[in-house]
Amino acid sequence: MTSNLLWPRGRALAGRPGIAIKLAALGIVTLLVALPLLKILAFTFSDEATGTWHEVLFSRLSYNLFWGPLQNTMLLGFATAAGCVIIGGFLAWLVAMTDIPFRRTIGLMATLPFMIPSFATALAWGSLFRNSRVGGHVGFIEGLGFAVPDWLAWGMAPTLIVLIAHYYSLAFTVIVAALATINSDLVEAAQLAGARRSRILAGIVLPVVLPAVVAAGSLTFASAVSNFAVPALLGLPVRMQTLATRLFGMIGIGQTARGYVLAILLILVSAVFLWLGNRMISGRRSYATVTGKGGRSKRFQLGASRYPLFAVAFVICFLTTIVPVVILFASSLAPSSSALFSDWNLHYWIGRSNAAIAQGQPGIWHNPGILSATAITVGLGVAVAITTTAVGLLVAFVLARYRDSIISAAINQLTLVPLLVPGIAFGAAYIALFGAGFGPVPALYGTFILLVIAATAYLLPFSVQTGRAVIQQVSGDLDESARMTGAGTLRRLAAITMPLAARGLASGALIVFVKIIRDLSLVVLLFTPAMPLLSVLAYRYASEGFPQFANAITVVVLVISIAATLFANRLQSKSQPWLKD
Known part of the structure; x- marks a missing residue:
């Protein structure tokens, strides 16, 4: 009761x-x-920031404050997304769907660049390709006597290359997971019907993984437009501004109202393209690719191109994982970047203060x-x-x-x-x-x-x-x-x-x-x-x-x-x- x-x-x-x-x-x-x-x-609409939106968007200063950096930001975002999807998708296809040798090695190496901070890759690039345009030390290539053109040492091209080298592993991770879900019976049936490899890729593989490709592109775009370290290290010395570097500069010199307006605009740029990517994914038809029937893993037979394609994949992974780390370590031991592999010493690690080296600063x-x-x-x-x-x-x-x-x-x-x-x-x-x-x-x-x-x-x-x-x-x-x-x-x-x-x-x-x-x-x-x-x-x-x-x-x-x-x-x-x- x-x-x-x-x-x-x-x-x-x-x-x-x-x-x-x-x-x-x-x-x-x-x-x-x-x-x-x-x-x-709220601050950007307060009395302290009166007229700031007009200054940033419509005044005579607006091109330098916003529209110019926006152009650079968009170019870096779209080009990085395209490069990451192409390279990451290529490696994902090799690892998930072909009989390329050493798949495990390529798969592991393709995930490593994202572990390396983007500023580390940018520093490694500078140690190799820095020239004398902005003064100071030159890089290893110019130290060997080869002239490094300005476009390769500074500005848009090196910034884009480093961003792609850093973020393609993000695209690889997203796309390879999608490729792993494709039912091998579909591929095998198409092969038995006599379909060419290009037809299978375009008619079966691509429609299934397109949402993952769009997602990878959206993520890498948003990551590239918000990256500060790479354009700051490789672009600012030649006055190439992005929204992120311009925002940093405005707040750094005390113009916080302009900086906050740029922050809101940067958020909107990133959010809009992520939203568009999600809309494209949600608006597509879905495909059932996983069934209850087990089956053998059916991979594309690469034939004579197995080892050439492996060589290409390995070079990409090697240049974006091993080389930056080696360059950074060698530069920390060398007296200058122009002589990376000679006269190594441990001063920058364990050295005491010496007025003749680095203005007397001791090792770390x-x-x-x-x-x-x-x-x-x-x-x-x-x-x-x-x-x-x-x-x-x-x-x-x-x-x-x-x-x-x-x-x-x-x-x-x-x-x-x-x-x-x-x-x-x-x-x-x-x-x-x-x-x-x-x-x-x-x-x-x-x-x-x-x-x-x-x-x-x-x-x-x-x-x-x-x-x-x-x-x-x-x-x-x-x-x-x-x-x-x-x-x-x-x-x-x-x-x-x-x-x-x-x-x-x-x-x-x-x-x-x-x-x-x-x-x-x-x-x-x-x-x-x-x-x-x-x-x-x-x-x-x-x-x-x-x-x-x-x-x-x-x-x-x-x-x-x-x-x-x-x-x-x-x-x-x-x-x-x-x-x-």
């Missing part, structure tokens, strides 16, 4: 499950993502600023990995367990917003919000706390997606049983979800760690001399004519990021069917 009396009340409470945690998650996501962006938008092992930056960078990576994983787990728990809710839908949309916002624009938004105190919140600019908060918000989509993936592997019955016994949400998360999903969460935390320690776009505006970071120091040393220090610091970042990435991949232990026979 007692249980019957209590049952309706229990049902009433169960009708509104998780309202507190849903509101908490919505509040956190709103504070981290929506508020900074609303603040930067004895340089207090670099040692401090190393500690702060690693500390930032650890702190952001912890905070992002914690917030991501909370948000992912809400999205996985309370799906049918308007609040959950709003949270889901807000967590995707940082994907549309370039890192440098996100940094500008956090300067707008926390550059000055408001209410009980003090000014946070130049503090470690601001770096952690901004990075947590910026990387939130990655932690949420990781959290959702691991939470969905934990049976909801366990959580429901614990809830019926009176366990609260935090108790259930700590006692059930986290222990069962620990490996996946750790893997996601490592990925976040890697992303923030090698990031430059987000932190370049938040950097202060009191809060140095390795990526920004590498950029500063390179800009000030100390490439050996810049490259040595970059090697340190590379070692940390690659080691953490490999460890994360080991934890994930994801199957890669395109690498299997």
Whole structure:
């Protein structure tokens, strides 16, 4: 009788499950993502910024402020997307659908360029091809006595080449996963019917993978237009501006209103093309390519072209993975970039101050600023990995367990917003919000706390997606049983979800760690001399004519990021069917 009396009340409470945690998650996501962006938008329409939109878009200065950088940005975006889709798609086709030898090697090497920070590849390019146009040291090629043309050393061409070399692995990862789902029976049936290879590719393979190709193009476009490091290192010395570099320059000289307008315009450019890509994907017909019938893997027989195509693929991967790392390491040991492989010494690593070398700056092992930056960078990576994983787990728990809710839908949309916002624009938004105190919140600019908060918000989509993936592997019955016994949400998360999903969460935390320690776009505006970071120091040393220090610091970042990435991949232990026979 007692249980019957209590049952309706229990049902009433169960009708509104998780309202507190849903509101908490919505509040956190709103504070981290929506508020900074609303603040930067509101500032551009305030009395302090009167006329700024007109100045940026329609005044005599507008070409230098916006339209010129926009042209360069669009050219880099479209050309990078096209190059990445062509190279990444070519490698994905070889690995997933042909009998090319050493597929595993090519597949592994094709994923490595994205582990290398883009500024590392740009520094390696400068060490090879830098000429005397902007003064200072020349690169290895000119040091050998060969004249390097300006178009190859600086400006649009080297910036585009480096961006493609960095981002094609992103396109490869997206396209190869799609190619791996194609039913081999379709290909085999077409071959038996006498269809030529080109006809099979155009009639079967391309329609199936076109959504992945569009997605790869959209992602690489958005990544290229928001990249700051490469155009800053290879374009700014010859006054080639993009929206990202112009935004950095405006805020750097105190013209924050113009900088914030450029940040909003950069967000719009990136978001529009990502939206168009998603529309193209969602508007296409879907194709069923996976059936319940098992079958042999049917690959295109390359015949006599197997080894020539392997050679082409290997050269592409070798030039974009091994060569940059070797160049960076050699430059950190050589007295100058013009003599990369002679007179090596360890001064830039362990040398004491010497007035005859690098204006008396000691090697990174004895340089207090670099040692401090190393500690702060690693500390930032650890702190952001912890905070992002914690917030991501909370948000992912809400999205996985309370799906049918308007609040959950709003949270889901807000967590995707940082994907549309370039890192440098996100940094500008956090300067707008926390550059000055408001209410009980003090000014946070130049503090470690601001770096952690901004990075947590910026990387939130990655932690949420990781959290959702691991939470969905934990049976909801366990959580429901614990809830019926009176366990609260935090108790259930700590006692059930986290222990069962620990490996996946750790893997996601490592990925976040890697992303923030090698990031430059987000932190370049938040950097202060009191809060140095390795990526920004590498950029500063390179800009000030100390490439050996810049490259040595970059090697340190590379070692940390690659080691953490490999460890994360080991934890994930994801199957890669395109690498299997």
